[in-house]
Amino acid sequence: xERVLMKGNEIIGEAxxxxxxxxxxxxxxxxxxxxxxxxxxxxxxKGGTVLQAEDEIGAINMxxxxxxxxxxxxxxxxxxxxxxxxxxxxxxxAVELPMVLVNVNRCGPGLGGLxxxxxxxxxxxxxxxxxxxxxxxxxxxxxxxxxxxxxxxxDLADQYRNPVMVHTDGFLGQTMEPVVLKERPQAPDVNKDWxxxxxxxxxxxxxxxxxxxxxxxxxxxxAWENKYxxxxxxxxxxxxxxxxxxxxLLVSYGTTGRxxxxxxxNARKKGIKLGLIRPITLWPFPEKGIxxxxxxIKGILTVELNTGQMIEDVKLAAECxxxxxxxxxxxxxxxxxxxxxxxxxxxxxxxxxxEVRN
Amino acid sequence: xxxxxxxxxxGGQGIMFLGKVLAYAGMTTDxxxxxxxSYGPEMRGGTANCSVILSDEEIHSPxxxxxxxxxxxxxPAYERFxxxxxxxxxxxxxxxxxxxxNKREDITIIEIPASEIANNLGNxxxxxxxxxxxxxxxxxxxxxxxxxxxxxxxxIKRPEFLQGNLDAIKKGIEFAN
Numbered sequence: 001x002e003r004v005l006m007k008g009n010e011i012i013g014e015a016x017x018x019x020x021x022x023x024x025x026x027x028x029x030x031x032x033x034x035x036x037x038x039x040x041x042x043x044x045x046k047g048g049t050v051l052q053a054e055d056e057i058g059a060i061n062m063x064x065x066x067x068x069x070x071x072x073x074x075x076x077x078x079x080x081x082x083x084x085x086x087x088x089x090x091x092x093x094a095v096e097l098p099m100v101l102v103n104v105n106r107c108g109p110g111l112g113g114l115x116x117x118x119x120x121x122x123x124x125x126x127x128x129x130x131x132x133x134x135x136x137x138x139x140x141x142x143x144x145x146x147x148x149x150x151x152x153x154x155d156l157a158d159q160y161r162n163p164v165m166v167h168t169d170g171f172l173g174q175t176m177e178p179v180v181l182k183e184r185p186q187a188p189d190v191n192k193d194w195x196x197x198x199x200x201x202x203x204x205x206x207x208x209x210x211x212x213x214x215x216x217x218x219x220x221x222x223a224w225e226n227k228y229x230x231x232x233x234x235x236x237x238x239x240x241x242x243x244x245x246x247x248x249l250l251v252s253y254g255t256t257g258r259x260x261x262x263x264x265x266n267a268r269k270k271g272i273k274l275g276l277i278r279p280i281t282l283w284p285f286p287e288k289g290i291x292x293x294x295x296x297i298k299g300i301l302t303v304e305l306n307t308g309q310m311i312e313d314v315k316l317a318a319e320c321x322x323x324x325x326x327x328x329x330x331x332x333x334x335x336x337x338x339x340x341x342x343x344x345x346x347x348x349x350x351x352x353x354x355e356v357r358n
Numbered sequence: 359x360x361x362x363x364x365x366x367x368x369g370g371q372g373i374m375f376l377g378k379v380l381a382y383a384g385m386t387t388d389x390x391x392x393x394x395x396s397y398g399p400e401m402r403g404g405t406a407n408c409s410v411i412l413s414d415e416e417i418h419s420p421x422x423x424x425x426x427x428x429x430x431x432x433x434p435a436y437e438r439f440x441x442x443x444x445x446x447x448x449x450x451x452x453x454x455x456x457x458x459x460n461k462r463e464d465i466t467i468i469e470i471p472a473s474e475i476a477n478n479l480g481n482x483x484x485x486x487x488x489x490x491x492x493x494x495x496x497x498x499x500x501x502x503x504x505x506x507x508x509x510x511x512x513x514i515k516r517p518e519f520l521q522g523n524l525d526a527i528k529k530g531i532e533f534a535n
Contacts, residue, residue, distance in 0.1 A: 005385050005393070031397055114397060175420060176381060176393040255420075262419035336423045 003178040008146050009034035011179050012076065012102055012166065013042065015150035018184050021072040021100070022048040025062035027055055027081060031114050031170030032104035035076035056081045060088030067097035068207050070195035072154050076102035078170070079120050080111060082128075089163055090129030094209035096194075096224075098157035100150070101135070101165045104173040107305075107332050115332015116171035116255055121309035124167050125283040132221065134228045136164040136235065137282040139253040143177035149280070151184060158190045160231055167282055169305070171255045171334065231284055238286035239278040242268060243293060246275025248350050251290070251314050252303035253279045255334065260303055262337035267344070271352040274344070282310070287317035299348045300324045303340055305333075359414050361499045362422045365489075366407035366439050367431030367452070372486035376429070377408040379490060380497075382512060383504040384412045392420045405434055412499040427496050429489045431472070432456055448496040450489055450534075468492055470533050476526060484526040491530020502531065 006014065013035050016024070024039045040050045053059035059075050066073040077085065082103045092099055103124060107117035124137045136156050138149040146168065153164040196205050211217040239257075242264050243249065252260040257278040267274035275297075277289045290300075299322055302311040308326040315324045327343045329335045344350070363380060367373045377393050384391035392411045409422040424444040429452075430436040436456040443449045445464040454473035461467055472488040494501060505527060513520040 003385065003388075005381060005391075170397065171394070171420075174395055174397045176378075178385060178391065259419040259421055265418070334421050336421050337419045338423075 001180045001182065003180055005176050005178055006143070007034055007174060007176050008143060008168065009076075009104065009173040010038040011143055011146045012150050012173075013038035014181060015147045016074045016100070016154070017043055017046055017048070018181065019072065019151040019154040020184065020187070021074045021154060023063075023066045023071055023073040024048070024050045024075065025053050025059040025066070025073070026075045026077060027053055027059050029078045029081045031106060031173050032076050032078045032081075032102065034173070035102060035104070056084035057088065060085035060092075063099050064088055064092055064095075064097060067092065067099045068095075068196050070192040070197065072098075072100075072158075074100045074102070076104065078104045078106045079108050079117075082120065082123070086123075086129035089135070090131050090133060091209055092163045093129070093133035093135070094131065095207045096161040097163065097207075098154075098161055099163050100153045100157055101163055102150070103165060103167050105167065105169040107330065113332045114170055116169035116305060116334060117330070117332060118169065118254060118256070118305040118309070119330070120167070121282065121304070121306060124165050125285070125313075133224065134162075134231070134283055136160065136162060136231060136284075137167050138164065139167050139257070139280060139282050140172065141254050141258040141278065142172070143175070143179040146172060147179050147181065155187050156235070158192075159188050160227060161194075162227070162231070167254070169255055235281060236284045236286040236288050237280035238289035239276075239280060240289060241276040241278065243275035243277065245273055245354070246293065246296065247273040247298050247354075248275070248344065248348055249290075249293060249297050249300045250274065250276045250303055250340070250344070251279070251300055251310070252276065253282060253310070256303045256305060259335060259337055260340060263340040263344070266337055266341055268354070268357040271354045271356045272345075272350045273354040274350070279310070285313040285317065287313075290314065290317040291319075294318060294321045297322055298350075301340075301344050301347065302326050303335065304328045305330065359498055360417075361412045361427070361497050362409065362425045363411075363427045363429070363493070363497075364407065364409045364422060364425040364439055364442055365429045365431075366405065366435035367486075369404045369406040371406070371431050372483065373406040373431065374408050376486040376490050377410045379505060379508055379512065380410045380412065380500055382508040383500045386504050386507050387499070389414060389499055390417050392417055394420060394422070405438075407435070407439070412497075414499065427493055429493055430456060431485065431489060448493075450492050450496075452485060452489060454485070466496075468534055470530065472530070475529050475533070479522065479526055479529065481522055481526075484523060487523050487526035488530040488533075491527040491532075492534040494527070494531055495534045502527070
């Protein structure tokens with residue numbers, strides 16, 4: 001199929017249209033503004049609606065309402081805007097509403113800066129809002145993945161009746177790369193027998209997140225817990241890159257995940273047996289990608305754009321069997337591939353004993 | 359094979375567009391590519407820069423630390439980006455608006471009066487295309503043919519702009535050769 005050249009944020013918008021998203025509610029913020037800009041021009045002609053709400057809180061609650069009717073709905077924002085949406089996201093998780101949320105990360109805390117960051121990892125994967133809930137979190141690392149994963153996010157949201165977040169950053173959002181706008185794959189057959197669209201000739205349905213007794217409350221929590229366990233069991237995704245014979249491992253996602261691929265190739269040229277696990281789902285965290293390697297590797301370096309957030313999940317997966325260290329940049333700065341390799345060498349002093357792969 | 363290029367100048371000089379022409383040229387020849395703008399609280403008259411990677415294999419790291427070629431269209435851009443040329447690489451300087459000092463000896467420096475050439479062609483705003491011309495003989499994965507085809511596509515709604523842009527690119531190529 002023909003390739004087109006598009007900005008990452010526009011690709012997210014196009015993927016949503018292809019996935020059958022009919023409604024977008026949001027409030028513009030750099031560096032995610034092109035999502036609403038693109039959809040404003042391109043969703044209405046396809047029969048959809050784009051509405052710029054009075055603020056992020058209004059936007060997320062409009063998403064809540066739209067999802068209650070069973071329509072595919074999207075919102076997109078950047079870090080401070082996503083913070084404002086957290087209460088609504090918690091409510092959507094409690095009512096089990098499928099919706100897709102895009103966070104084009106900028107750096108924080110506070111207003112922060114516009115540069116690429118991964119400082120919202122905790123917020124995306126550990127809850128963010130109040131209460132004990134999980135989002136499915138997908139982390140694309142290039143244009144084609146922005147397209148594919150955004151489209152898939154809608155299917156996962158419907159399948160598990162759960163909000164799904166696409167976790168990306170300003171660098172990927174602003175960069176233009178070629179992308180193939182593939183047709184939407186067959187969507188899973190989901191019976192939305194819970195939507196509220198008028199109860200004429202059928203029994204009344206209620207979508208509410210309040211439980212009147214503690215017994216009902218616990219039963220709800222257990223039902224959600226079981227759903228999260230099922231997702232953890234079935235939906236862990238990652239890419240393994242040169243891991244077969246790896247003695248050292250990088251773990252990194254998104255923009256730094258792809259930079260680390262160049263690091264691995266440069267290390268292999270020197271005979272250093274380096275591999276990479278690139279998490280595609282940040283939640284559920286792909287521990288299944290890491291555990292089988294624990295007996296063959298001598299050390300893990302996580303590469304992140306924060307003070308070390310994902311490293312906690314990597315350490316849990318590593319079960320104290322190998323040392324897990326961090327290399328990070330912050331505030332909108334990106335590491336180069338050589339900088340990562342230099343730091344890996346400094347930390348682990350790996351032998352250059354492997355076959356030299358050019 | 360990979361060409362990494364950085365372009366920088368004033369906002370309004372057409373830096374982003376210069377990068378886009380290279381990127382679309384890569385599309386016409388089925389290359390892998392990235393067009394990476396500097397983004398942020400920038401406006402006309404401020405500084406603008408962007409980088410482009412063209413490659414005949416998959417691009418993993420999109421970070422351009424040292425570039426094969428750097429185009430600087432004003433003095434602040436020269437000061438900021440002269441150190442970002444790879445040893446053996448090329449630095450193209452718009453000498454109408456930037457003067458060079460303490461010249462690096464490990465790179466090729468092409469000083470082209472791009473703004474003056476554009477003025478002589480009757481359109482001050484195509485100095486970026488003159489610089490693009492000077493860049494082309496120093497690229498491995500973009501050439502006159504792919505750029506000409508690209509300009510035809512990019513000016514399809516405003517065909518009256520095509521010839522002026524092509525003339526500017528040709529002047530740049532002549533100068534660099």
